[in-house]
Amino acid sequence: MHFCVVMDQFAAQAFAAYNPRFLNTPFVVVKQNPESHKTSVSACSFVAVDMGVKPDTPVRVIRRDFPEVKMVQYDNRWEATAREDLTHIMEEYTPEFYVQDSGVCLMDFSGTWASKNPKCIVEELGDEIRYKIRITDVAFGISLNKLLAKLLATLACPSGVEICNPGEEEDTLEALDVEVLPGISDGVRERIKKYGIQTVKQVRNLGRQSLACRLGKEGEVLYSLSRGVDLVPQVEGKRREVRVESVLNRDINDFSRLKQYAKLISDKLSHQLKSRGMKTKRVTVVLKYSDDRTTRKTVKLGSPTNEFPVLMPVVVETFEQLYQRRIAIKSIRAVVRSPLVDDGQLNLFESNTASKFRQRTYAISHIREKMGFDSVLNASYLNILSDGKTDEDMEAHHTTT
DSSP states (O other), rough: OEEEESSHHHHHHHHHHSSSSGGGGGGGEEEEESSTOOOOOEEOOHHHHTTTOTTTBHHHHHHHHOTTEEEEEEHHHHHHHHHHHHHHHTTTTOOSSEEEETTOEEOOTTTGGGGGGHHHHHHHHHHHIIIOOOOOOOOEESSSHHHHHHHHHHTTTTTTTEETTTHHEEEEEHSBBBOOOSSHHHHHHHHHHHOOOOOHHHHHHHHHHHHHHHTHHHHHHHHHHTTTTOSSOOOTOOOOOOOOOOEEEEEEHHHHHHHHHHHHHHHHHHHHHHHTEEEEEEEEEEETTTTTTTTEEEEEEEEOOOOOHHHHHHHHHHHHHHOOSOEEEEEEEEEEEEEEEEEOOOOTOOOOOHHEEEEEHHHHHHHHHHHHHHSSOOGGGGHHHHHHTTOGGEEEEEEEE
16 A cells, blocks of 8 residues: 655745744745746745735745735755654654655555554654644645556545545546646647547546547556556665564464674674764664564664664564564565665764674674675674584574665
8 A cells, every 4th residue: 555645845845844933924035036026936834825825936926915025035954854753753654765856755564454444654753743843734644546646646635535445546547637647748738628638537438549649658658547557767766774583484373583683784784884984873673473473663873873682672672563463474674774874983982892892793794795694604603503403493684775
């Protein structure tokens, strides 16, 4: 199930969120020189919208018709801060998400959908965004189809919720106005109107070849959209992540052995972070059961780290908290959604023993980079690997991305 979260007028909402005195003030955000007669409005506060101000309105018109509306110079810092805060909120719900530059958030709840009602997630997530970031107007679109979730969220703006029930995706998409489809030029939209095409269903019924003949490449794009194909690559706006997973060849429910797999992925995660020159302040642990249901939890660390002795107890404890069903596990995964660059900053109070240990772990990581991860293994999980030579149910395939 896909959730799309849209914060309409994102630049204005982000500015007001970190400048509270503007929360109930009519203002507009401009990206160019506000003194130029060519400058137009980039985003509006909703107080200004209620007064009749619209994006793309020339600044000179605002000064003439709405003298009480304040003008704010665009500053990307507010949006960047809001996106960072949104990232921290989203990763508490699912590791499969990304936040676009426009503030649109796309979340994939595949595997966790059965555990919560979508309305409950909307209520919890909306409250967190409003209270933690102070972005007040949040719209949600929910569907098994990602493109449809985006379209529904757009229709729900500024602060509504649109949900497409499973099995109703095709009918819901066909009934939408063709105007809501993204990525179509104004020229093609005008031609569509002349043809009398109003709904997505009418576009689909024309067929790919007919649309391509009349509208060229955009006709093919239009047809793909009418079929529910999202043409925006999923990696757009997605932060690089570090992911380590142990996929068991045979599902097991031996608690002590599973804990050792948690230690193993902790070591692999530490190695991956060091190899990439990264640290992390948060780790998400994901368990996948034999019935394909998943459960996950994100834990915040005290300070950025990539050290195995620090990561291991956190991952193991999180595993223990998550593993409540006591049925066989198919895989264990550790994910770092927002790795931080390891700037080499050292702890001023680090003891000689700790310093030597840190140097030793980096030396081990260097050996692993040359000879492979299995060239140096930690004794805390060594027996599960040796068991695998004689006991097939303990063999595992370890993957990293």
